[in-house]
Amino acid sequence: MPPDDAEAQDAIAGDHPFIMQADGRSWLFVPQGLEDGPLPTHYEPHESPFGNPLYSQRANPRRQQFKRPENPYNPVADEPGAELYPYVATTYRLTEHHTAGGMSRTVPYLSELQPAMFCEVSPELAAEAGLEHGGWATIYSSRSAIEARMLVTDRIPPLEIQGRKTHQIGLPYHWGTRGLTTGGAANDLSSIALDPNVHIQEVKAFSVGIKPGRRPRGEALPRFVEEIRERAR
Amino acid sequence: MSALDSYGAEAQERVGFFTDTSVCIGCKACEVACKEWNLVPEDGLVWTGESYDNTSELGANSWRHVAFVEQTEPEVDALRWLMSSDVCKHCTHAACLDVCPTGALFRTEYSTVVVQEDVCNGCGYCVPACPFGVLDKRHLPRKDPPALPLLTKKEDGRVWKCTLCYDRLKGGHEPACAKACPTDSIQFGPLDELRERADKRLEKLQAENWNGARLYGRDPDDGVGGFGAFFLLLDEPEVYGLPPDPVVTTRDLPEMWRTAAIAAGAVVAGVVAAFVGGSR
Structure with missing residues (x-):
């Protein structure tokens, strides 16, 4: 702990939460500028297989949506076709790469430590969807489909939500088409729906489907995505 | 006379690593820092599917290796993700040093190998x-191909391993991996001091009921005379891919040579006896 009379960055202990504001700390309440809040509540993610158990407003009414042909949204909750995107995907970082990988996939020492796009699922989901550890899987939303190597692990267990067993899919988001290692970009799957305060897209929870094998190539890729979207209508 | 005595006034206090795996977060900063400082080459972009470990083992091009072990514990319905940064042990009795015919392997003034x-x-x-x-x-x-073209081979073929950053020690710096480690899982220092620190850490973990906590390679009476780089593990060494009871592989060599000499003597004696007996 820093001493009481410490100043500037010396006053920030190593275990204090992140650097967001000018004082190097994060704030729960701000004096101005909020579009939404400040009192906490629960909304379901923009794309969620569930309704809101708290009240009838399902997702944040102030979220920014972009209704454009290249940004279709998956059907959600009880809407028809929601069952075609039954799993909850979440994206995250690995320590070896920086954001979408543009600066770290060109570095040999980092690329060799995490050399391929992979996707983490539980043994239960692997059995249900016919996925094999070390093999390929295609993960799809109504925007696109990507392929990834399968890492079957107990670390990503299914969740019991509103009495329903719900599988999670873990996706690191560090890959793309250039660099020493290339691979599917998880950001191709996520939608553009932004929170009203800081305008971050919802990549920590959105709905997807998964099937074994590599993704279709070339013109077959948009056709594959469109076919599932058609079935959802 | 021990190897260290030959250094005379240049001999230094024995230094090493204490790798406390209970605070390892698996960031692999040690692996990268080691490669950066020692110019160890990248050796393949291979995804293994072994949890988050794509290094797999120590080798000529990986002088630090962070193992990731996923364990399910059915009794408590929980999962444990063990991480451990492995490295050359810089053994007190090092067999590699015993067998090296060129003297390329040597014991430094810091007692490292x-x-x-x-x-x-x-x-x-x-x-x-x-x-x-x-x-x-x-x-x-x-x-760096050798000057004589006849000896130039495509493959390097030489042996490479952790030097405990010999060059950094000479300059009064700690090794690159210990410097980079953000949680002090890798601690560098005089071995006696590290052993003391490790004993205290083990005592604390055991008092807090971390059942699996144990020291590995701390004991100077083990099969290699204790490690210069020892570990605090949270389970059996085998779980991390480490031998439970390592023994210096040259330990039995004198005995084997003695036995071979006796056998050879018996053969010679037999042959001599046959000739002496035949001439009668």
Whole structure:
């Protein structure tokens, strides 16, 4: 702990939460500028297989949506076709790469430590969807489909939500088409729906489907995505 | 006379690593810092599917290796993700050093074990001599081909391993991995001090009921005379891919030679006896 009379960055202990504001700390309440809040509540993610158990407003009414042909949204909750995107995907970082990988996939020492796009699922989901550890899987939303190597692990267990067993899919988001290692970009799957305060897209929870094998190539890729979207209508 | 005595006034206090795996977060900063400082080459972009570990083992091109072990514990319905940064143990009795015919492997004034890349001829005797599988020949093109073109081979073929950053020690710095480690899982210092620190840490963990906590390689009476780089593990060494009871592989050599000499003497005596007996 820093001493009481410490100043500037010396006053920030190593275990204090992140650097967001000018004082190097994060704030729960701000004096101005909020579009939404400040009192906490629960909304379901923009794309969620569930309704809101708290009240009838399902997702944040102030979220920014972009209704454009290249940004279709998956059907959600009880809407028809929601069952075609039954799993909850979440994206995250690995320590070896920086954001979408543009600066770290060109570095040999980092690329060799995490050399391929992979996707983490539980043994239960692997059995249900016919996925094999070390093999390929295609993960799809109504925007696109990507392929990834399968890492079957107990670390990503299914969740019991509103009495329903719900599988999670873990996706690191560090890959793309250039660099020493290339691979599917998880950001191709996520939608553009932004929170009203800081305008971050919802990549920590959105709905997807998964099937074994590599993704279709070339013109077959948009056709594959469109076919599932058609079935959802 | 021990190797260290030959250094006379240049001899230094024995230094090493204490790797406390209970605070390892698996960031692999040690692996990267080691490669950056020692110019160890990248050796393949291979995804293994072994949890988050794509290094797999120590080798000529990986002098630090962070193991990731996923354990399910059915009794408590929980999952434990063990992480541990492995490294050359810098054994007190090092078999690699015993078998090296060129003197490329030597005991430094800090009691660490180092390969001199300009002396190593790639014979590979040390590779099977190491009880931990640390020593390994580099199967990559040589970056500094020797002057004589006849000796130039495509493959490097020499043995490379952790030097405990000999060059940094000489300059009064701690090794690169220990410097980079953000949680002080890798601690560098005089070995006696590290052993003391490790004992205290173990005591604390055991008091807090971390059942699996144990020290590995701390004991100077073990099969290799104790490690210069020892560990605090949270389970059996086998779980981390480490031998439970390592023994210096040259331990039985004197006995084997003695037995062979006796057998050879018996053969000679027999032959002599046959001739002496036949001439009668």
